[in-house]
Amino acid sequence: MQPIRTLTAHCSLSHNEAGLPLLTIDNAHARAEISLFGAHVLSYQRHGEPASLWLSDKAVLDGSKPIRGGIPLCWPWFGPAPERVGSGKPAHGFARTTLWSLDGVSDHEDGTLVHLSLGDTKSSHALWPHAFELELDVLIGKELSLVLTTRNTGTAPIVYNAALHTYLQISSPAAISVTGLGEPYLDKLTGQDEQQQGALTLCAAMDRIYRQPDAIVTVEDGDRSIRVVSGNHDSIVVWNPWQEGASAMADMSDDGYSTMFCVEAAITADAGVTVMPDEEHSFSTVII
Numbered sequence: 626m627q628p629i630r631t632l633t634a635h636c637s638l639s640h641n642e643a644g645l646p647l648l649t650i651d652n653a654h655a656r657a658e659i660s661l662f663g664a665h666v667l668s669y670q671r672h673g674e675p676a677s678l679w680l681s682d683k684a685v686l687d688g689s690k691p692i693r694g695g696i697p698l699c700w701p702w703f704g705p706a707p708e709r710v711g712s713g714k715p716a717h718g719f720a721r722t723t724l725w726s727l728d729g730v731s732d733h734e735d736g737t738l739v740h741l742s743l744g745d746t747k748s749s750h751a752l753w754p755h756a757f758e759l760e761l762d763v764l765i766g767k768e769l770s771l772v773l774t775t776r777n778t779g780t781a782p783i784v785y786n787a788a789l790h791t792y793l794q795i796s797s798p799a800a801i802s803v804t805g806l807g808e809p810y811l812d813k814l815t816g817q818d819e820q821q822q823g824a825l826t827l828c829a830a831m832d833r834i835y836r837q838p839d840a841i842v843t844v845e846d847g848d849r850s851i852r853v854v855s856g857n858h859d860s861i862v863v864w865n866p867w868q869e870g871a872s873a874m875a876d877m878s879d880d881g882y883s884t885m886f887c888v889e890a891a892i893t894a895d896a897g898v899t900v901m902p903d904e905e906h907s908f909s910t911v912i913i
Contacts, residue, residue, distance in 0.1 A: 635737050636730045643687035648727070650737045650765045657765045662688050663721040664741040664761045666696040669769045669912065677769065677851065677912050679794040679885035683876045690722070693876040694792045694885070696910075697721045698761065698773065701753055701785035703862075703893055709784065710753060717790070719752050720759060728760075736766020745778075755783045769912040775898075776905040783900050788862060788891035789910045793844060793851060795886050798827040798865070800847040803888070806861055807837035827886060830867035834860050834893050842888055855890035857908035862889040 629638045635652035646661040658667040670676040680694035691697055699717035706714035715722065720743060729740045743759040756779030764770040777783050795801055803825040812819050813832040821835070824845075838861040844851040855861065864887040866874065871882040890910040892898055900906050 632730045633732045633737065635732050636739070638727070641686055645686065645688050646724075646727075648730070648739060650739070652732065652737050652765065654736055654766045655769070657763075657769070659739060659741075659763060660686070660692065660695075661725050661727060661741070662686075663692060663723065664698055664725040664743070665692050665721065666763060666769070666771065667692070668695065669765065671767065675796075675849065676794045679792040681877050681881055681885075683878055683881075685876055688722075688724070690876070691717070692721070693874070696771065696792070697790040699786075699788040699790050699891075700759065700773070701755075701757075701775070701783075701787065702897075703786045703788045703891055707786070707895070707897075714752055717788075719749060721790075723749070725761070733766075736764050736768075739763045739765070755779055755781075757783065770909065771911075772907055772909040774905055774907040775900055777900040777902050780902050782902070784897040785900070785906075786892050786894075786897045787908070788889045788893070789855075789908075790862075790889050791853065791887060791910060791912065793853075793886050793888055793912075795844075795846050795884055796849070797847075797883060798886075800845075801825075801827040801886060802845040803827075803842065803863070804845075805839040805842040806835040806863070807839060809837055810835040825863065827865060830870055831863055831865045833863050834891070835863070836860050844886070844888060852911075852913040853888045853890070854911040854913060855909060857906070858890040858892055858910075860891045860893045862891045862893065863887060864889070 648659040655671045657669045684693045700720040725741045741761045758776040760774040762772045811834045842853045
């Protein structure tokens with residue numbers, strides 16, 4: 626990496642080997658890295674503890690494709706583009722494959738706050754013809770907190786879906802037990818609506834949308850407990866591609882599935898969230 630400059634006592638800006646800007650935060654609580662490409666939190670690790678986030682050892686970090694791992698931002702849609710957006714658009718929107726602006730960094734007693742933003746351009750209008758300001762606030766402290774805010778700067782209502790696509794680092798699938806997801810879910814692998822019975826365990830490929838989650842989802846990983854606290858969302862998505870899925874991905878090792886599990890605060894309802902002109906909507910996730 627090529628250092629550029631120190632921004633605060635605990636945050637520096639550099640370029641990776643491909644020339645993309647990268648923030649490194651190292652304070653009294655934790656260490657983290659954030660790529661300005663996609664406003665993408667790549668890593669977060671509290672001092673003296675295992676890493677909380679998983680990043681693929683084959684992740685592409687040159688800006689040519691989305692980054693596998695960390696916390697990608699899916700916006701202004703989640704998954705395939707909905708009918709209201711039109712066909713032929715990239716999966717999960719364009720926020721995760723766009724270079725964001727760094728608006729500010731500040732150190733506080735409870736951690737380092739990073740403020741990033743993205744506005745509409747001719748390129749974004751070709752995919753989604755709306756005026757907007759998108760802001761991401763990331764607090765790196767004893768907890769990792771992300772707040773994504775959509776502001777409508779146009780004259781007509783906008784509708785969006787989104788996800789904070791969190792890849793958790795786990796010790797092994799056999800060690801995982803998840804509570805707080807609620808009962809009803811859509812199994813995207815079968816297309817069927819199902820009911821969760823007891824704690825969720827991980828023993829096969831999984832892609833589910835839980836529609837009535839608690840505010841706190843707890844992931845037990847052996848002796849370790851990870852809490853995902855979300856707000857202003859309508860669902861929690863859980864995903865693991867398992868061995869066959871991992872083998873089909875160029876940016877994931879064949880055994881990569883065995884050390885990752887996605888637990889994502891999301892807005893997945895078909896109706897999405899409507900944001901009126903001059904109004905805004907935020908949703909959040911906190912990794913504890």
